[in-house]
Each structure stands twice: as structure tokens, then as C-alpha cells.
Amino acid sequence: MNERGKFGSKLGIVLATAGSAVGLGNIWRFPYMTGQNGGAAFLLLYIGCILLLGVPGMISEFIVGRHGQANAATAYDKLSGGRPWKLVGYLGILTSTIILGFYAVVAGWCCEYLFASLAGRTLGDADYINNYFATFSTNLWRPMLWGVAFIVLTHLVVIRGIRNGIERASKWLMPILFILLLVLVVASCSLPNAMEGVRFLLMPDFSKIDSSTVFEALGQAFFSLSLGTACLCTYASYFSHDTNLLKSASQIALVDTMIAILAGLMIFPAAFSAGVRPDSGPELIFLTLPNVFQQVFGGVPVVAYIVSIMFYALLVFAALTSTISMHEIGTAFFTEELKLPRKKSAWIITTVASVLCVLCAWSVGAFDGLQLFGIPLMGFCDQLTANFMLPLGGMLACLFVGWYIPRQTVWAEFTNDGTKNVPFHRIFLFAVRYLCPICILIIFLHQLGIL
Ligand code: PHE
Numbered sequence: 309m310n311e312r313g314k315f316g317s318k319l320g321i322v323l324a325t326a327g328s329a330v331g332l333g334n335i336w337r338f339p340y341m342t343g344q345n346g347g348a349a350f351l352l353l354y355i356g357c358i359l360l361l362g363v364p365g366m367i368s369e370f371i372v373g374r375h376g377q378a379n380a381a382t383a384y385d386k387l388s389g390g391r392p393w394k395l396v397g398y399l400g401i402l403t404s405t406i407i408l409g410f411y412a413v414v415a416g417w418c419c420e421y422l423f424a425s426l427a428g429r430t431l432g433d434a435d436y437i438n439n440y441f442a443t444f445s446t447n448l449w450r451p452m453l454w455g456v457a458f459i460v461l462t463h464l465v466v467i468r469g470i471r472n473g474i475e476r477a478s479k480w481l482m483p484i485l486f487i488l489l490l491v492l493v494v495a496s497c498s499l500p501n502a503m504e505g506v507r508f509l510l511m512p513d514f515s516k517i518d519s520s521t522v523f524e525a526l527g528q529a530f531f532s533l534s535l536g537t538a539c540l541c542t543y544a545s546y547f548s549h550d551t552n553l554l555k556s557a558s559q560i561a562l563v564d565t566m567i568a569i570l571a572g573l574m575i576f577p578a579a580f581s582a583g584v585r586p587d588s589g590p591e592l593i594f595l596t597l598p599n600v601f602q603q604v605f606g607g608v609p610v611v612a613y614i615v616s617i618m619f620y621a622l623l624v625f626a627a628l629t630s631t632i633s634m635h636e637i638g639t640a641f642f643t644e645e646l647k648l649p650r651k652k653s654a655w656i657i658t659t660v661a662s663v664l665c666v667l668c669a670w671s672v673g674a675f676d677g678l679q680l681f682g683i684p685l686m687g688f689c690d691q692l693t694a695n696f697m698l699p700l701g702g703m704l705a706c707l708f709v710g711w712y713i714p715r716q717t718v719w720a721e722f723t724n725d726g727t728k729n730v731p732f733h734r735i736f737l738f739a740v741r742y743l744c745p746i747c748i749l750i751i752f753l754h755q756l757g758i759l
Contacts, residue, residue, distance in 0.1 A: 320475040322556050325534075325543045327478050327629030329564045330485075332414050333532040335623060336593050337694075338568040339575040341528045343586035346516030347508040350525055351572065353517065357529035358561050361747060364739035365535050365702040366557040368709040371721040373544030374553070375713075379640035380538030383545060387713050396704045400538025401638045403697040405657055407537065408459065408634040409664025410689045415627040416454030416669070417594060420444055422620035430598045430616060431606070434582050437598045441591050448674040455665040462631040463658040466639055467651050478629060485622040489570040492597075492619065495604040502577030508586060509572045523755045526748070527694035532564055536698030539633045541705070542640055553722060554729045554736070574600070590672070590687075635661075664689070695755075703748040710741035 342350050376383025381397025388394070424430045430440065445451055465474060496502060530536045544553075575596050579586050582599040586592070597619070605612035635657055642653030671678035671685035680688040709718055718737070723730050753759040 319479075321543065321546050321548070322551070322559070323478050323482070324475055324629070324633075325540065325556070326560045326563055327474070327482065327626075328534045328539055328543065328633035329532065329560050329630075330482065330567050331626045331630030332411060332418070332623070333528075333534075333630070334564060334568040335571040335626070336414055336590070337531060337690075338528060339572050340588070340590055340592040341524055342509065342572055343576070343579070343592055344589065345521045345524050346513060347576075347586070348510050348512035349514055349516045350521055351509060351569070352512055353522055353525035354529055354568075355565060357526045358533065358565055360739070361526070361702070361744050362529050362533050362535055363557050363561050364736060364744050365530070365706055366533055366540055366561065367553050367722065367736060368705040368740050369535065369538065369540035369702075370544040370547065370553045370557065371709050371713075371718060372705060373538075373541035374547045374549075374551070375717060375721050376541075377545050379545070379644045380541045380637060381641055382644055383541060384708070387717075388708070393704075393708055393712065396701060396708065397538055397541075397641070399697065399701050399704075400536070400541070401641050403693050403701060404537040404539055404634040404637045405661055406664065406689050406697075407531075407693050408462075408631055408657070408661040410668040410686050411627070411631060411634065412455040412458045412462075412661065412665045413451060413669045413672070413686060414590070415458045415624065415631060416451055416456075416665075417445070418620055418623045418627060419454045419458060420450060421594065421598075422617065422624055425613070425616040425620055428613060431602050431609075431612060432598075433602075434584070434599060437602075438595055440598075441594050445591070446673045448670075451669040451673050452666045455669050456662045458627070458631065459635075459658055459662050459665060462628065462635050463654050465628070465632055466635045467654045474629060474632065477625070481622060481625050484618075485626060486567070486570075488615075488619055488622060489567065489574060491615075492600060493570055493573045496574050496578040496581075496600050499578055499581035499600070499603060501581045505576030505578065505580035505586075506573065508580065509569075509576045519751075519754045523695060523751055526699055526751055527691075527696075530698035530702055531694040532568060533561060534630070534633060536701030536705070537634070537637060538701065538705075539637050542637050543633065550724060552724065552728050554732060696752075699748050699752070703745050706740040706744040710737065710745070 372383050372387060376386045378386060380400045381394050384397045385394040421430060534540060575593055576586060578600045579596045582596060584595045588595055601612045601616040605615055638657040639654045642648050642656055643650045667678060668686035668689060676684060678685050719733060722733050722736055750759060
């Protein structure tokens, strides 16, 4: 397809992949998962999962994508000579569409907060801030309209192919997000009682670790790296021949982890200071951040106003670079595999994700009876994808690369034909053949109570 090779520069594609990884997973999901799983001990497990399982998994998806030069399902199909490995690609497409559905709800919340900040409506005391979220999220229309609008915005970017523009914008906006996060970390740490939050994030209490903490950390690591949806595989199909896969995976993992830790350092001190419980769940950042803006910058209202607008705008942008990648997986698949026009393919994904988004938005708001297995639909989709589908997809990618495709191909892709990373090749093979699949399997079996 002509879209292939759309990404402008070498830096551009790596940035786009980093843009997929860095998003609400880091700034919204990481703090709330850490809050619910006891803090620092969870952070350590998360970092362990990123290093031992995440990086090899990312490289595996990169290898399949770059070698296959096609959307995920077709790439698996090509490399396996028509065996059912194609299903891994299908699994990725399904997973990313479900993620798009509930992720858009949170992206919509960010849009609401952006506009509310513009109108100066988010500043007030802690009670006001709590009520604001409760009133907004239980409204029948607003959360769902924002969510669907966000998916349509993603759709427009995907079909217009203006990703080049987005890439160029990322070069500026991502570093600004980073700097703003640093500013907010300092601001949050200067609040009264903030050190308790820092301790919560950085001083591990190992008694809090149990099998479900490990399970959640694994899910969070994969979610944050966009690993297991075949998204990395689809993006790697646009990589150039001399992209260094090990280096790119390590850089992306490093940036991604740093942003998550900064987000934690921004949220927990402020949460402890404002008396917001760290295990408040998905609304954690929306209950906490307005307090930072208010208390730290409130003395100079213009600064509070500007900082809050900038923050939500950057968050919306970071979310968009991630939703584009989720959308792209299915769109590329329908276009290449079913030979549908790109626009039509994009509409299929947009429609399915929008329906899911509306139901998810209602399940945590207007219709809280919308549950599956006793969990609101939104939480169900989140847990199903992050904790099961992503690790499963990642594990299958490792097994495929480790055991199925010819060693020569893996070697050529991993070392760029013997020019790079040769000493790490054996370690990589060990990781994808044994370490990753066995660890993920053990974590699964343990969680299911079988082991
Ligand atoms: N990694 C993204 C984030 O952290 C979410 C994502 C998951 C993107 C899966 C694509 C695929 O926000």
C-alpha cells in the first residue's frame, strides 16, 4: 500500500512509536494502578517487567513487523507461511480496538478538563474538585460525546495521513510535556505533607507484594509500552532498514518509564497533601491535579490558569498520538487484507470503538449497572486487555520469534545483518525463547490459581 513509508524521517518513526507508548497509560493509568497496589513495591515490579519482559517483547514485535513489511496479521501470516499465527495479528487488532473504546473515555475526560480550565471552572477547593468530577462523569451526554469526538478526531488524523504533521509536532510537544511534568513535580513536592507521597512511591513495602500485584504490574508494563497489540509490529513495518531495533526499544522503554515515574511524583505528593486517597481508582489524577494548580499557583491566578490549560492540552495531545496507533492497526489491516478503501476501513474501527466508548462512559457514570462479571464495563475492558490480552499477545510474539521464524531471519533483523548489537543476540534469544514465555505463563497460572 502507498501509505507504507508515510513516516517522514528515521527520527520521525521512532518518535511516532514513542508517541504511541507515552500517553494516558503513563500519566493516568500508572499512578492509579500504583495507588491501588501499594506504591513503591509495585513500581519496582513494574520496572522489572519492563526490563526483563517488555524490551525483548518490543523487539520481537519490531522484528515481525519490519521483516513482514505489512499490517500485523499479514506480517504474521507471511512469516509463518500461512500457519495459524495470523491469529496473533487478529488478537492484536481486537485488543487495540477494545483499548481504543475505553481509552477514548479517559481522553474525553481530559478534553472536558481542558475546556473547563479554559473557562476557569476547574479551580476551587478540594470538595468542589471532587464534586466537579462526580457531576461531570455521571452526566448522560458529556462524557460520551467527548469520548466519541476524540475517536472521530483520531479518525480524521488517520485517514488524512497527517501523521507527518503530528510527528513534527511531537518533536516539540513531547519535550514540553516532559518539562511541564518536571515543573509540576517540583510544585507538587512543595505542598504540605508532600513527603508522605514521595515515600509512598519510592520506599517499598515488600509485604504488599502478592501474586495479583505482579499480575497488575505485568499488565501495566505491557499497556504502557503498547506491547501485545501488534501496534509496535504495525509501526515497525514503517521502520527503515537501518533502524537499530535494540536501541529504539531501549530508548522508548526508558522514556516511557521516566514519564510514568514523573507522573507518580506529580500525583502522590499532591494526593497525600490534599487528602485524596491514593487508591481512588481511575479518577485519581482528576481529583488530585486541580489541587496542585490551585494551591501552588493559586497566588498568581494567571499562572494557575495557564499551567492547567497547558497541562491538559499536552495530555490530550499525548493521548492522541496513542489513539492514532490503536486506530492504525485495524485500519491498516482492513485496507491491506480485505482490500477496502482506507477511509472505509477507518470507519469500521471508528464505529466499533465509538459504540464501546459510549457503553464504557455510561458504565462509570450515568448507568452504573452496566457491568460484566460484577465490574463496570469500562474496568472490565481495561482489565481484560491489559492483564490478559496484552501479555498473551506479547508472549505469543516472543514464542513466534524465538521458536518459529528461522534463526537466520531473527539474527539479520536483530543485528541489522551483523552490523549492530551482535553481542546481545544470544541474550535476546534466551529472553524470547525461555525467559519471557515462562515468566508470563507462571504469572498467568498463578493468577488463575492453578499454580
Ligand atoms: N501505551 C499507550 C499509553 O501508555 C496505550 C496503548 C496501548 C497504545 C496499546 C497502543 C496500544 O497510553
